[in-house]
Amino acid sequence: MAIGDLIKRHLLDTRPLGVPAYRRLWFGQAVSHIGVGTTVVAVMQQVFELTQSSFWVGLLGMANFVPLVIFGLWGGAVADAVDRRKLLVAGSVIAWAATLFILLQALLGLNNVYLILAAVALNATGFAITGPTRGAIIPRIVEPELVPAANALNSLVFSIGAVAGPMVGAAMLVFGGYPAAYAVDALLFTGSLYAALRLPSLPPLGEVRPPGAKAVIEGLSFIMRSPVLLMSFVVDLIAMVFAMPRALFPEVTNEKFGGDPVALGWLNSAMAIGSVVGALFSGWVGRVSRQGVALVVVIAVWGLAVAAAGLAGELWLVVAFMAVGGVADVISSVWRQSILQLHAPDEMRGRLQGAFMVVVAGGPRLGELRAGATAAFGLTGAWVGGGLACAVTVLIVGLSVSRFRNYRAR
Template sequence: MGFGDFVRRHAADTRPLGIPAYRRLWAGQGVSYIGFQLTSVAVSHQIYEITDSSFWVGMLGPANLIPLVVFGLWGGAVADAVDRRKLLLAGSVIAWSATLALVALAALGSTNVGLLLAVVAVHATGFAITGPTRNAIIPRLIPADLVPAANTLSYLVGGLGTVIGPLLGGVVLARGSAVTAYLIDAVLFGSGFYAAVRLPRLEPLGKTTRPGLRSVVEGLRYVAGHPIVLMSFVVDIIAMAFALPRALFPEIVDERFAGSPVAFGWLSASMAIGSVLGGLLSGWVGRVRRQGLALTYVIAAWGLSVAAAGLVGQLWLMVALLAFGGAADMISAVWRQTILQTHAPDDMRGRMQGVFMVVVAGGPRLGDLRAGATASWFGATGAWVGGGIACAVTVLAVGLAVPAFRKYRPVVRSL
């Protein structure tokens, strides 16, 4: 096989970028996500400096999780009943306002952790609205056969943001302050807002249901009635809640790398580095047929790579092992997202993305809480390694025990 053939078979499919509306949304998401990740690193660092405790860093988990559960489900229901462009703009304003509040608190030198967590919760509310809305918009902008490619590109640009944001955060925190980090986020956020403004009107198609508890329950019933969809959520929760070591980064850096902000930035970016590399070589992902079995194995690989990273002492090796896990996680995310977007009808798609948002964004918050709490009992290394091993064992037990999921093969349908 020549180099050209290798590239055609394995490189990312960029055809969705030929559609202007999607291209703007993709670029805006990528730039604004750099700022989002920069703020995530800065607020974790700020809380650890104030409290000197991984437990309080872990409390960022519930501060993000509760709004994501409530407003992710509600936002998805609203996205099925209103113009999705207007809803995306409204959620963006909420998140932007919270970033400006973080700027003000940092500039005033506030050490009130409760107030910081409250502002983070407001920011999570905006994210919970915009996330499912943006994902529900994608199938309205591009042809059905390009949905997997568009999902891969979205994860790829999100991964780039998750690499650049933490690395930039390490430099900014080493040379500047949290105020500078939050200001950069506020500026970069404008690119995503511009992309939302330029979208066409996206009124709901087909029958609409008034957003509320009833419509949310209908979405949850849809998930419960489709075992493949349900299992795709279950294995993701196992991956994040058991294995994610993010809340342990400040303590591990303090113990092993003399509290270096640059080392903190590299650890924070490590999984996203793998996600980017995996995305660049993702041409084969769409050709995998046994996706349920493949999901189970790649999530087990994620857990084992996390456990191995917790056992080594060299920064470069920790980053490399976490990057391998990040590549596995990105591949699993593409398969899970495509299942939802190609199986759910348009009038249910927003709610499915709401549930997806709760799981994808909420699972890591459970992981933060789990990591912070278990570190109090077993130490940072015990919490890190034990979580990775528990993830691998549990996902293999659950994923292989459900025949429908183990044997699942995708069926492409018209959107």
């Protein structure tokens, strides 16, 4: 096989961008995720500056996690019962309002950590509604065979934002302070809102369940009855809860790199750099059939890469190891999302996407809390120990379930 053909087989599949509705969603996310990245780095730094505590930075994870659980599961149930376009617009407006709120507190110089946590919680509420809704929309606007490619494209745009956003955020902190960083987010978020407004009407298909507790339980029961779906959630929780070191970044920046905001930006972007590379060369991912074993392997790689980064002393080496972890993470994300979307009937996709989003978005927040709490016993142990625990645990748990171990993609 010629080198050119080999590269084409492995490069990102861009066919979903030929669908206008998906293309607008994709570009809207591309713009808004850069803004999200600026706020992530600015909020972490502001909270650390106010409290001088990694534990308080870890509490940002809980401010995100609680709304994600409550409104993620509820938002997924609502997405199965109403027009998904209208719900996506409503959730986007809530998230935008939260961004404006955190911008206002910075402009007024309130310096109140509780107000910041409240703003983060409100933003998480909007994200908890839009996340499962957007995931449930994708199989409605692209053909089934394009779903894995669409998920890879989504991972790419998220990763680009996670690379560029913290760098933009670091620059804004140097030249304009917290108000400048939050203003960038407020401005760029309009791209995502515009894309939601341009979607066609997407009323529910099949049997409609009222969006209450019964509907949520029905969706969770579907997951519990499927060992493959359940284990795809479990291995991701292991990866994020044990090995996510993000809450440690401000303290590590202070201790190792002299408190340089640029170093903080690199630390926050490192994993996403690898995710961009992994997504760009994800053309082969859809051809892997033993996805259960493959998920276990890439998550173990993620844990080992995080542990190696925690042991590194030079900034470039920390970034390099975290980038390797980012490659593993984005590949894992594409497989897990595709398994879920193609297994779920349309009338249940919103609820299952809600549960998926609680795990995907909530897991890192629990990981941040874990990292922040264990930092009191030493930064190296909190970082390196978490990565090693992830690698060992996922190999034991992931390979112990035969249905998951032997799972082959359809």
